[in-house]
Amino acid sequence: MSLRVAVVGSGPAGIYTAEALVKQSADPVDVDVLERLPTPYGLVRYGVAPDHTSIKSIANYLRKVLELPRVRFLGGVTLGSEVSVEDLLACYDAVVYCTGAMVDRKMGIPGEDLLSSVAATDFVNWYCGHPDVSPEAFELDSPEVAVIGVGNVAVDVVRVLAKTAEDLRATDVPDDVLARLADSQVKAIHMIGRRGPEHAKFTLKELRELGEVANADVCVRPDEAVVLGGDFPRQIKGNIDVLRSWSERSPVGRPRRLDVRFWLRPVEILGTTRVEGLRLERTRLSEDGRVVGTGEFETLPVGMVLRSVGYQSVPLPGVPFSTETMTVPNLAGRVRDREYVAGWLKRGPTGVIGTNKSDAAETVRTLLADAPSGAVASIDELLAARGVRPVTYEDWQAIEAAEADLARTLGRGERVKLVGLEAMLAACGRIAT
Ligand SMILES: Cc1cc2nc3c(=O)[nH]c(=O)nc-3n(C[C@H](O)[C@H](O)[C@H](O)COP(=O)(O)OP(=O)(O)OC[C@H]3O[C@@H](n4cnc5c(N)ncnc54)[C@H](O)[C@@H]3O)c2cc1C
Numbered sequence: 001m002s003l004r005v006a007v008v009g010s011g012p013a014g015i016y017t018a019e020a021l022v023k024q025s026a027d028p029v030d031v032d033v034l035e036r037l038p039t040p041y042g043l044v045r046y047g048v049a050p051d052h053t054s055i056k057s058i059a060n061y062l063r064k065v066l067e068l069p070r071v072r073f074l075g076g077v078t079l080g081s082e083v084s085v086e087d088l089l090a091c092y093d094a095v096v097y098c099t100g101a102m103v104d105r106k107m108g109i110p111g112e113d114l115l116s117s118v119a120a121t122d123f124v125n126w127y128c129g130h131p132d133v134s135p136e137a138f139e140l141d142s143p144e145v146a147v148i149g150v151g152n153v154a155v156d157v158v159r160v161l162a163k164t165a166e167d168l169r170a171t172d173v174p175d176d177v178l179a180r181l182a183d184s185q186v187k188a189i190h191m192i193g194r195r196g197p198e199h200a201k202f203t204l205k206e207l208r209e210l211g212e213v214a215n216a217d218v219c220v221r222p223d224e225a226v227v228l229g230g231d232f233p234r235q236i237k238g239n240i241d242v243l244r245s246w247s248e249r250s251p252v253g254r255p256r257r258l259d260v261r262f263w264l265r266p267v268e269i270l271g272t273t274r275v276e277g278l279r280l281e282r283t284r285l286s287e288d289g290r291v292v293g294t295g296e297f298e299t300l301p302v303g304m305v306l307r308s309v310g311y312q313s314v315p316l317p318g319v320p321f322s323t324e325t326m327t328v329p330n331l332a333g334r335v336r337d338r339e340y341v342a343g344w345l346k347r348g349p350t351g352v353i354g355t356n357k358s359d360a361a362e363t364v365r366t367l368l369a370d371a372p373s374g375a376v377a378s379i380d381e382l383l384a385a386r387g388v389r390p391v392t393y394e395d396w397q398a399i400e401a402a403e404a405d406l407a408r409t410l411g412r413g414e415r416v417k418l419v420g421l422e423a424m425l426a427a428c429g430r431i432a433t
């Protein structure tokens with residue numbers, strides 16, 4: 001018996017789900033991958049840092065899934081606007097939600113809403129050319145910037161701030177964004193961890209890379225690099241060793257300076273309309289392991305605060321959602337009859353791209369064991385009746401070709417991102433220029 005499945009979201013989780021459906025099922029499966037943007041690959045395109053070209057090349061694997069004969073890409077179709085859960089359950093035997101985690105978490109401190117206090121999600125979207133954020137959104141006009149958080153996203157953000165625009169010229173960073181990076185006034189970047197080096201979430205390879213940025217001196221205060229106890233897993237021990245070695249180095253007068261700080265928590269962002277400073281409190285761990293303030297404060301004279309304290313999923317209309325875990329409640333991927341979930345929406349915003357492969361495989365095992373059925377309508381007819389013409393895989397290929405052409409014209413790398421929905425839709429001939 002054949003199966004028709006809608007996968008909502010074309011990030012790694014969605015595409016690995018499509019692949020697992022085709023590979024794991026003994027019966028033929030038709031998979032439509034619905035995506036709100038005209039472009040596939042989710043955070044691989046709009047999250048992975050532009051200078052991480054080898055990681056970005058995972059897209060070459062993902063594209064092969066979209067090119068499988070029974071898999072279709074339907075771009076420009078948003079669950080919650082063009083289609084509803086009811087529509088999908090009428091048109092498919094099963095639906096798998098893979099919409100990731102699109103928004104930032106907040107710190108909940110005074111001043112967080114000031115101008116130039118911004119979320120890493122927006123900053124990342126900006127340098128990745130996401131159509132939700134204009135290239136004019138950021139002006140790097142402050143000599144000092146604080147980045148809150150010591151995870152891998154914070155490391156990406158710090159690295160982009162620390163490098164020269166020339167370092168990023170061969171990447172796919174939109175040209176207008178590159179121009180703003182070239183005008184950057186940033187001289188000092190403060191990266192702030194609320195706990196110690198042994199608790200930092202960044203991985204060793206990513207941390208080491210910060211030390212290789214030729215444009216910046218990386219500094220760690222010897223007292224903040226001290227870690228008590230010694231029985232740490234290899235990765236953490238590696239981080240501690242790198243940070244300790246940096247604490248023994250002196251700045252050599254590079255154009256930018258990166259201060260990696262620990263045991264400090266933001267308590268207030270200062271300023272009247274825009275950020276004028278960041279007040280931090282020194283911390284320690286309580287006996288039960290919580291971060292507590294020591295009553296000792298310092299203020300950094302920063303003009304911009306970038307909070308990189310984690311992403312968060314948003315509820316999908318008509319789909320169960322836990323406001324406690326900020327995920328879709330599920331049992332091995334099953335949400336309700338004929339409804340499933342995979343990726344960051346299923347387990348929260350942690351894990352690398354590959355983590356989504358095993359995660360998707362679990363969901364697909366559950367789905368295939370259930371052998372769901374119930375498709376009675378056609379998505380093509382439903383969308384046509386609503387005047388919705390999805391962006392096809394061929395349209396996406398035209399967008400890719402236009403990005404490669406742009407790179408050639410500008411004398412930059414393999415591709416340069418087109419910015420804005422209009423430019424992308426014009427590139428595939430869907431709207432007139
Ligand atoms: C800034 C950043 C950098 C990262 N860098 C790396 C890295 O270098 N290496 C690594 O291994 N991992 C990296 N990761 C982690 C990796 O990106 C994630 O593990 C992975 O992308 C999660 O996959 P996902 O499919 O669940 O979500 P996503 O990749 O976010 O995909 C979700 C997709 O759903 C679409 N969507 C959302 N809502 C709707 C809707 N209502 N209807 C239709 N479509 C919708 C979105 O447009 C998106 O395309 C990074 C993460 C971030 C945040």
Ligand SMILES: NC(=O)c1ccc[n+]([C@@H]2O[C@H](COP(=O)([O-])OP(=O)(O)OC[C@H]3O[C@@H](n4cnc5c(N)ncnc54)[C@H](OP(=O)(O)O)[C@@H]3O)[C@@H](O)[C@H]2O)c1
Nearest residue numbers: 107149150151152153154194201308309310311349350351
């Ligand atoms: N190159 C790569 O492989 C790569 C690149 C980017 C992202 N990713 C992956 O994507 C996932 C998400 O990364 P992420 O960096 O967004 O999240 P993350 O790894 O969870 O890191 C979040 C950081 O924010 C801190 N934080 C949280 N709330 C805070 C608060 N209120 N005040 C101060 N600090 C706060 C956390 O500190 P505490 O630990 O104290 O909570 C932590 O240091 C991770 O799994 C990551 O590995 C991978």
